Amino acid sequence: MPTWETLLSLKRQGDKNKRIRKEQDDTRLGFEVDYDRVIFSSEFRSLQDKTQVIPLSKTDFVHTRLTHSLEVSVVGRSLGRLVGKKVLEKHPQLKGTHGHHFNDFGAIVAAAALAHDIGNPPFGHSGERAIGDYFKFGNGKRFKDQLPEVVYQDLSKFEGNANGFKLLTNDNYGSPGGLRLSYATLGAFTKYPKASLPHKPTKQVADKKFGFFNQQQEKFQDVAEELGLEKNADGEEVRYKRHPLAFLVEAADDICYTIIDFEDGINLGLIQEDYALEYLSKIVSKTINTEKYSKLSTTKNRISYLRSLAIGALIEDAVSLFMENEEAILKGDYHQALLDKSAYKVQIEDIIKISIKNIYQSQEVLDKEIAGYKILTKILDDFTTAVEHQHAGNASNFDKLILKNFLKDFDFSESKLEDWLIDVCSFVASLTDSNALRTYRKLTGSDL
Missing domain, CATH: 1.10.3550.10 (eoxyguanosinetriphosphate triphosphohydrolase domain-like)
Incomplete structure (x- = not known):
């Protein structure tokens, strides 16, 4: 079973010496350097012209992949800090012996969340399917018999998460190790720590997709070994248990796309405003100031207020779920997304259903x-x-x-x-x- 000590590794690709947390400069912590490297990368900048909901839309309301990633990062930082504070209370040696701070958790999750969409093709998930279908059904089938089975699977099931790991770690233009992020951040980034083959779908959330191409398999295995991630099966199968902080990256993304895509749909007129109060009221019932809400004069301002409260409530709920299941998460025995166990699961499902109908299938x-x-x-x-x-x-x-x-x-x-x-x-x-x-x-x- 991995420990928080190994999971918070500051090691970077190509390091010759061990990086010690107590020796870090707190004014520019290694995990915070990860965030800087992602945000200054050309791959991240390209997200400004990749739309989150409506491809090629020039509508002012609509989020791009870049604004979505920034928002997911902000939510992820809050999740990480809140969890970090509780983890340090539960495991005081992390602070006393090793010098970790709750901000370490926030910085790792923020950097991984910032990069979470960095490998996504243009035109959203249809872009992934277009690349995969070219090799599965199109002229790309001509390569099938010339390729190892796992490589053909990488291509015919092209996955943005795996491409993201490639972009973050690949040697490019005299820059060995890509962005050279800390292994803790790379571990938190990898929501699906497995190869594309064997394809064995399970109900475990970490098996939903794959997280690295065959080309980067050795690099991921190096990361997994350093972090102490355990293999999830015997034999030759390249499939690992998740880094615990990957659950927080996933939760940040789930919170943002559920609530903010819904907000986009309302602002675009694809969803009636009345639905917002109907579906969000149960999430924000403990925190809404009805007097303040009634004074907001525009749809945009009313929805913005409800969105802010809803995100806050879901953050609090996700932190509670993480800490309630921290031991199982560390052992790799927790197999659901945090929001799947949320107290607000019914409301989340209702919001997603109407978003699919009115936005994603518009x-x-x-x-x-x-x-x-x-x-x-x-x-x-x-x-x-x-x-x-x-x-x-x-x-x-x-x-x-x-x-x-x-x-x-x-x-x-x-x-x-x-x-x-x-x-x-x-x-x-x-x-x-x-x-x-x-x-x-x-x-x-x-x-x-």
């Missing part, structure tokens, strides 16, 4: 997802064909133009098929919504 979203599907399929087809032809020595002039104009930062000449395919997919996933659209127009000649 005509505008469906129209833009269809367009995104077409865009990513075309880009993938032209890019993979160009690299494939280059390796075969029969690249056409069009292939060479693609390599020179779009893939000039890559040298695929010595890359194995399994590596360059993942690298191309990761690059396509890094495109913003607008950049993907511009690339598509250039490839089809419609930008002339």
Whole structure:
């Protein structure tokens, strides 16, 4: 069973010496450096042009992936600090012997939460499906017999979480170790600490998806070993128990997308305001100031007030659930998302149902997802064909133009098929919504 001492490791990829918490400069703690490195990265900046709810929307109300990630980080920091305070009270040696502070927990969760969407493709989850379907049903099927089974599974079930781990840890442009985040933050980031194969769906929340590509498997195993994460099964299966703080990253994301997507839907007119009071009233009943609420004159201000109270109530509830189950979480015997056990589960489910119906399945979203599907399929087809032809020595002039104009930062000449395919997919996933659209127009000649 891992201990908090190992789970709070400050080690970074490539470290030669051990990093000791008591020797850290509290004015710039290592976990806080993680946050800085994520926020200054180009991968994070690209999230400003990846919309959270409605792809390619120019509506002022709508959250982008960047604003969503910032909000999840703020909620995650609060969750981490509140849990950290209680954990230190329960395990005083963490503070006395090792010098940990409750802010350490907040900084780790905040940094991991800030990065939680960093690997997501343009056009939301439909972007993930578009990449996967290209290899499962489209022209990408031509590679299936040439690839190890696990690599084909990585591609045909392309996963933004795994791509995020790749972006955070991959050697790029003379920068070994990627962003070189602390292993504690990488552990908290990885909500699904398993490889894509064997595909054995269970009711355990950590088995819902996979968290790293085969290309990064050894790097994750190094992280898991340092943190003391236990394997979840015998044999050759690469499947680990979760880092406890991953539950808080997940809770922060669940809280934000449940409440804030709902708020977006109301502000966009996709959901009636009356629903907000109906569904949020039971969550905020203990904290709402009805006199103050009645004086708010606009829908936007009323919904903002209810959203703030609801998030506060869900944070308090998630912290209580974490501490009630802390021992089981440490042992890896807790297998549900915290909000699945929430006192407000019924209200959360009602909100998600109406959001699915009125927002996620609205005509505008469906129209833009269809367009995104077409865009990513075309880009993938032209890019993979160009690299494939280059390796075969029969690249056409069009292939060479693609390599020179779009893939000039890559040298695929010595890359194995399994590596360059993942690298191309990761690059396509890094495109913003607008950049993907511009690339598509250039490839089809419609930008002339």
